[in-house]
Amino acid sequence: xxxxxxxxxxxxxxxGGRVTITCRASxxxxxxxxxxxxxxxxxxxxxxxxxxxxESGVPSRFSGGGSGTEFTLTISSLQPDDFATYYxxxxxxxxxxxxxGTKVEIK
Amino acid sequence: EVQxxxxxxxxxxxxxxxxxxxxxxGFTIIGYSMNxxxxxxxxxxxWVSYISSNSEITHYADSEKGxxxxxxxxxxxxxxxQMNSLRDTDTAxxxxxxxxxxxxxxxxxxxxxxxxxxxxxxxxx
Numbered sequence: 216x217x218x219x220x221x222x223x224x225x226x227x228x229x230x231g232g233r234v235t236i237t238c239r240a241s242x243x244x245x246x247x248x249x250x251x252x253x254x255x256x257x258x259x260x261x262x263x264x265x266x267x268x269x270e271s272g273v274p275s276r277f278s279g280g281g282s283g284t285e286f287t288l289t290i291s292s293l294q295p296d297d298f299a300t301y302y303x304x305x306x307x308x309x310x311x312x313x314x315x316g317t318k319v320e321i322k
Numbered sequence: 323e324v325q326x327x328x329x330x331x332x333x334x335x336x337x338x339x340x341x342x343x344x345x346x347x348g349f350t351i352i353g354y355s356m357n358x359x360x361x362x363x364x365x366x367x368x369w370v371s372y373i374s375s376n377s378e379i380t381h382y383a384d385s386e387k388g389x390x391x392x393x394x395x396x397x398x399x400x401x402x403x404q405m406n407s408l409r410d411t412d413t414a415x416x417x418x419x420x421x422x423x424x425x426x427x428x429x430x431x432x433x434x435x436x437x438x439x440x441x442x443x444x445x446x447x
Contacts, residue, residue, distance in 0.1 A: 216384075247424075247431045251367075253433050258417055258437040259359075259367060270435065302367055306433050309381040311357075321339040 217242050217305050221314035225321040236291040236317045240301035243283045247307040249287045250279055253316075254299045262301075263288065293319070324348040326418050331441030338408050338445070343362075344401040344418030344438055351375075355421040355432050356394060356401045361440075371403065372421070372432075383441035385411075395416055408445045416441040 217239040228234050238248065246266040251259040261270045263279035266286055276291045290297055298321055303314040330352055331340040342358070358370040369394040372381040391404040401418050417440045421432035 247433075249433045253367075258439050260351070260437070261435050264422075264433040264435070282348065304369070304434075306431050309372065310383045311372075313367045316366045319396070 216310055217244060217308060219303055219305055219312050219314040221301075221303055221317050223317060224315065225318045225320060226274055227320045228293050229322045230293055230295060232293045234293055234297075234319060234322075236288045236303075236308075236319075238281075238286045238288070238314050240284045240305055240307075244305045244307035246282050247305060247322075248279075248281070248286050249263055249304045249306065250277075251302045252297075253302065259302065275282045296304065324371055324420075326420065326436060326438035328416060328418055328438045328441035331416065331443045333446065334408055335447050336408060336410060336445055337376045339404070339406045340408065342405065342416055342418075342441060342443070344403075346399045346401070346420075349420075350396070351394065351401065351420070352396045355423075356392075356398060357410045357419045357421055358392060358401075358403050359419055359434070359437075360412075360443075362411075362414045365414075368391040370416070375400070382410070395439055405443070408443075410445050413443060413445045415442050 220239045248266045249262040263309045267279045300316045300318045325347045328344045373392045389407045393402045418437035418438045420436040421434050421444045423430040
């Protein structure tokens with residue numbers, strides 16, 4: 216199975232700040248990676264797929280990058296609505312696996 | 323509006339069975355692969371199972387193989403998860419999710435774009 220490791224687990228940031236979350240895969244997954252945002256008690260929401268393609272309707276302050284085994288999710292200017300938990304997920308091979316999550320908190 | 327609505331969750335004793343349903347609206351599931359994903363209380367997301375659009379291909383997480391069965395009824399626009407021999411570690415919110423293809427012909431990779439709100443399964447005596 217491919218293991219996905221996110222860092223950091225918790226991130227404190229201010230409104231307007233720039234935030235970067237890293238996701239590492241235990242084996243190469245090419246570009247087959249998605250990022251999701253989840254708020255407490257809600258379903259996950261797709262932000263980015265194929266490592267860097269922004270899902271329709273997602274604000275352009277979100278961006279994704281990377282390929283192979285190292286990936287990033289960047290929020291260029293953090294907004295109050297962005298405080299949530301973020302997950303990466305590989306869909307290169309079964310079983311699909313998620314990172315453990317990164318909680319973005321208000322500083 | 324494209325929507326998925328899960329149902330069938332509840333309290334069940336260890337060793338028991340439960341069948342989850344996921345009803346789609348705003349689109350027809352014909353032509354879409356579908357998935358189940360779960361989240362234990364206070365934990366992260368865990369993919370559970372996948373079914374292709376024509377039901378010919380299914381995949382399961384290792385811990386669910388032999389206990390869970392994914393199925394679909396395209397005429398009813400619905401997805402199902404039959405869960406047997408339930409354990410306390412199966413306690414979670416269960417989400418259904420639609421999968422879209424990316425890549426190229428014969429080399430498709432699927433990502434999950436639409437998720438339901440989830441149904442809660444509690445396994446406890």
